[in-house]
Structure formats: C-alpha cells, structure tokens
Amino acid sequence: MAPTSTSKISLPCGSRRRRLVLKPTQQGALHALFQQNPYPGIATRERLARELDIPESRIQVWFQNQRTRQLRQSRLGSAKSQGQGPTHGQEQPPSWTQEHFTKDGRRKRTSISPSQTSILLQAFEKNRFPSIATREHLASLTGLPESRIQVWFQNRRARHPGQSRSGPVKDMEAHPKPSPYVTVPVEPGLLARVPGVSSFDTHFFVPHPKGNTSSNMSALA
DNA sequence: GCGTAATCTAATCAACC
DNA sequence: GGTTGATTAGATTACGC
Numbered sequence: 001m002a003p004t005s006t007s008k009i010s011l012p013c014g015s016r017r018r019r020l021v022l023k024p025t026q027q028g029a030l031h032a033l034f035q036q037n038p039y040p041g042i043a044t045r046e047r048l049a050r051e052l053d054i055p056e057s058r059i060q061v062w063f064q065n066q067r068t069r070q071l072r073q074s075r076l077g078s079a080k081s082q083g084q085g086p087t088h089g090q091e092q093p094p095s096w097t098q099e100h101f102t103k104d105g106r107r108k109r110t111s112i113s114p115s116q117t118s119i120l121l122q123a124f125e126k127n128r129f130p131s132i133a134t135r136e137h138l139a140s141l142t143g144l145p146e147s148r149i150q151v152w153f154q155n156r157r158a159r160h161p162g163q164s165r166s167g168p169v170k171d172m173e174a175h176p177k178p179s180p181y182v183t184v185p186v187e188p189g190l191l192a193r194v195p196g197v198s199s200f201d202t203h204f205f206v207p208h209p210k211g212n213t214s215s216n217m218s219a220l221a
Numbered sequence: 222g223c224g225t226a227a228t229c230t231a232a233t234c235a236a237c238c
Numbered sequence: 239g240g241t242t243g244a245t246t247a248g249a250t251t252a253c254g255c
Contacts, residue, residue, distance in 0.1 A: 016226090016227060016228075016251090016252075016253080017226085017227065017228090018253090019225085019226055019227070019252085019253050019254060020226065020227090021226090021254065021255085022225095022226090039245095039246090042244095058226080058227095060245090061226065061227065061228090062225095062226080064245090064246080064247085065225065065226065065227085067246085067247080068247075068248070068249090069225085071247085071248090072248095106234090106235080106236095106243095106244060106245070107243085107244060107245090108236090108244095109235080109236050109237075109242085109243055109244075110243065110244085111236095111237085111243090112242090112243080129228095129229090132227095148243080148244095150228085151243065151244065151245090152242090152243075154228095154229080154230080155242065155243065155244085156242095157229090157230085158230070158231070158232090159241090159242080
C-alpha cells in the first residue's frame, strides 16, 4: 500500500508509551499461561502483573497481540495446507474460542464521578488523542488509572465522532480505505490552559478526513 | 529491517441508573 | 432501555534490538 505523503507525520517523542521489553522469564510465563487460557480475566491478569512485575494493562495488550499472532499463524498454516499436503496435528487450530475461557471475570466497571468526567471532557475537547504524558497527567488529576483513561477516550471518540457538525459522515467514499490517522500541528499555547493537556501534545492526532481535518482545528479557536 | 509493543477503530457485551 | 465502561478482532504504527 503506497503511503500517501500526508498520511503520517511522526509525532513528537512522548506521544506513545515507552515500549516495554519483556525479559525471557516474563515471556516464558506469559506464553505458559497463554497455552492454558488465551483470555485471562482481570484476576489472572492482576496476579500475573504482581508476579511478573508488569503493569496489568501491558499484560492485557500482550494477550491481545498474542491472540492475533496465534490466529494469523494458524490461518497461514491452514492456507498452506490447502495447497500443500495436510500437516498433521502439531498446529493448534484456533479451537480456543472465547466461549471456553470467559469464566474468569471482567474488570469491575469503573465508576467515573461527574467531576472526573468533567476533567476528561475538557481534555477531550482540546485533544481527542492524548499522548501518554497527557493520559498520565489526567490520571493523576482524576485519580483514575491511566489505562481506564485510555479506554475512556476510545469510547468517547467512538460515540462522539467529531463535533461532527451537522451533516452525516459522507464524503471520502471516494477513498474506500483512507489512512487511519493524520497528525495536525497545533500551537502549544492553545493547550496550556487545559488541565491535563501537556506540552507534549503539540500535534493533534486525528482520524483521517472522516469529517474534515481542518474543521477539527477550527474547533480549537 | 524485523519482531512486536502500542495504538487505533468498530462491534459487542454488560453494569448501572 | 439508554448510557457508558470493558473487551474483543483486526489493522496499523513505530520503537528496540
């Protein structure tokens, strides 16, 4: 896929969490548990977090990525075996579907107070894609875990697409598969007033013109 | 460069009012 | 039943080695 020239501008450092490098022992433990249950619930994830000294949110992400890897491999394997001779056993087809593993419960629903919501809303209005630094700042302001703030922003973006002016999302059908994000430079000063918006956020990381990128900017004014 | 952690969307489940 | 937090698959980005 040819990347369009405007599809991606690299963000200032600090926009993403620093990448975690797992130790071999941690990798081993995660793999072992994955064999038993690729869908660990919150209790298991928290126990692992304590035992391996890895944040629970990183364990959740590891399992997400690992399921993807596993599925991709098994599909690759079965695609090969269609053209080639069948490969007996060894390769576990994804027989581990979710139903078998949902016993271990979900995280308890986090209740977010009106005052916490108000802080998050203010930050959201200024930046729908907060950096890790901003999320952590918001976490300290609200007392909520950073991972819950990340989820809050995800849900919020999904349910409140843009201030999406009046019209329905319509254009861009000309480009069926737009690049998922573009970044838009923003004056740091505009953000300084907002609690929870750090100086890292000198770019707005916005979805590719579902609406209009420039109108997103005008929302700041 | 590769492998993979991090992030995203969209869809869905489920707790709480 | 509506709202909204939690989880999922899948696609993509970008960083550490």
